Amino acid sequence: MTPFSTERWHRAEEWVGHGVAMVDTPALVIDLDAMDRNLARMADFAQTHGLRLRPHAKMYKSTELALLQMAHGAVGVCVQKTDEALALARGGVSDIYISNEVIAPAKLQRLAEAIRTCRTRFAIAVDSAQGIDALAHALADTGVDQPAAMDVFIEIDVGHGRCGLPPGDAAVALAQRLASHPVLRFAGLQAYHGSAQHQRDPDQRTRSVQEATQAVTLTRQALAAQGFEVALVTGSGTGTFLNEAGSGIWGELQCGSYLFMDADYAANSVTPGAPVFEHALFVKSQVISRSAAHAVCDAGHKSHAIDSGLPTVAFPDGLSFANGGDEHGVLRSTGSLGDLPALGETVWLVPGHCDPTVNLHDYMVGVRGGLAAGVVERVIRVDARGCTG
């Protein structure tokens, strides 16, 4: 967008084909081998269980990775915002579901224009009559009038306490509203239990999804009583997907974080026998200052998001990370003081929370062959970075 940001992009592209030591710091680095294993593991899981996989692209905000997931069997991707949807559609992603409510006429008009002009199939969530009407009006104003031009999911609050209707009867009025707008197709229910994802104890997560299952079932029954069939229940996340998969209720999984993982997910106790996902996202940093008792590295919370906790130090061993502010991290030895890295030495961090960490960066550096001695294979644009609108 500016000459200097273009310069920084070209500088990163020059690392391709070179060893990971060339990568300047701080940088967001993907261990591509680990990522590919995560990719395959979730794709296999979904296929084995006969479930649609629609990973959440809000996590990595990158056209290239959305296309990669779809090449491995994902039916499409989810996003949270209209501008994320438009950015990915521009990049050629063919099936995008905004798993969130959009009210503003200007946003809906942009979405309607994209429906009119590009090949991408778009879907959206609603939880109000006003939202449904605004959507229908935007489509009409833009000249989109073919039946079922857009799939619409009614969102139910299944325990997260954020968006969505109360379970049960409330959905009926919205299903009726949707039926009054032939351009819209009632495609099913959006049922995502956000606060369950990081419940540490698998039994807690099981109970949360049981609660969510009851909410969905109540809603289905109320709709069925009025003649409305729920074709699909979509939701789930990296913390609870086993539960949704085992419920027989969810037909589509929206897990996103599994592709990269982070320190917050690593703190969950895993259900025995569950697929295990590896850390694939790291921040490469270096030491810029040393005292007798601590080392300061060049990665602070403008490089890795700390909303869900501080990063952990992946390499070298034996270091703890303390908050050093926006541009620094303070490393201390958890063992003997001889373990503190020297000036200029590299340290590798696992970010606390992958989604907002990616959103801090304009690009991610994909490394093949591991972090110790691997080669930069490609630089991946975070082309939906900052698209919160």
Place this chain on the structure above:
Amino acid sequence: MTPFSTERWHRAEEWVGHGVAMVDTPALVIDLDAMDRNLARMADFAQTHGLRLRPHAKMYKSTELALLQMAHGAVGVCVQKTDEALALARGGVSDIYISNEVIAPAKLQRLAEAIRTCRTRFAIAVDSAQGIDALAHALADTGVDQPAAMDVFIEIDVGHGRCGLPPGDAAVALAQRLASHPVLRFAGLQAYHGSAQHQRDPDQRTRSVQEATQAVTLTRQALAAQGFEVALVTGSGTGTFLNEAGSGIWGELQCGSYLFMDADYAANSVTPGAPVFEHALFVKSQVISRSAAHAVCDAGHKSHAIDSGLPTVAFPDGLSFANGGDEHGVLRSTGSLGDLPALGETVWLVPGHCDPTVNLHDYMVGVRGGLAAGVVERVIRVDARGCTG
């Protein structure tokens, strides 16, 4: 950098000349009248006290605002990272001090190249012999050899516990090292007490700066005993500038946040009689979902940084903000339920921490005439966004 980011930029530019209601959400909005008053208030303070003002551009990462501050008497700006320095130099900022240590040869080479080719005066901080030598070598390798081509400040840890030498004798060896490299000029001491800035009680802040003053004085004395004069002590911040100004020790103030302020600074108790800075930075958001007891707005922590606390709601009155995740905020009424905003209604938030909030955005929308009924005067590029390298 991508066609879609250019499209978003142009969309924002189309708001210029229109009412603030046109601004899509979530957006980072500057109340330009409040900002101008803050700008003048600090410029007057520095001038009245005979102090140099070198505001910290890490806060707003914008060439346009750096130039504005310099047009109002600032001697230059500070940054924390080499790429911030290069971005601002590209934008025409003529005097930039990297108030931080840089060790990597590649970064120092880029800096040396900028010294060789552009008119900007650069300065830097050091706290190690290795850092000094690396800098001198980079300059030599790049063919920069004029005496005093770069000002160098020796950083002292004055109580923050991050970068910097211990106070006292340790600075002598570095001053001697600097003297051995004529291309470098020992310009003084970098003395910034970061953790003092948000100590709530002004007496606490006074004590912290007294501690810092002792550390600086001890260091000056040790240097003077070896024949090294400290020409300038540079540091301070929006929380403690009164103290540094009154000490007779600091000659240059690096305050950054005063220009915009945030919820974290608003929680400090102000010293009686001190200049008061107004909130000038806001996040415009809108309600996308309603329940009986809460409203969900479209600004989460991908729109406003929460490292130092959640945002507060500036307008409307009577609302609290609870964490709704990356893309949402949960608003509750602190009074009667009739006060919850309706679907589509605008809410204005004061971010918890201004610096990392700005870093989430590609541009800021400057509004003249207040948030209620003002007009978009300009859109300001955050051209050093993401420049952590």
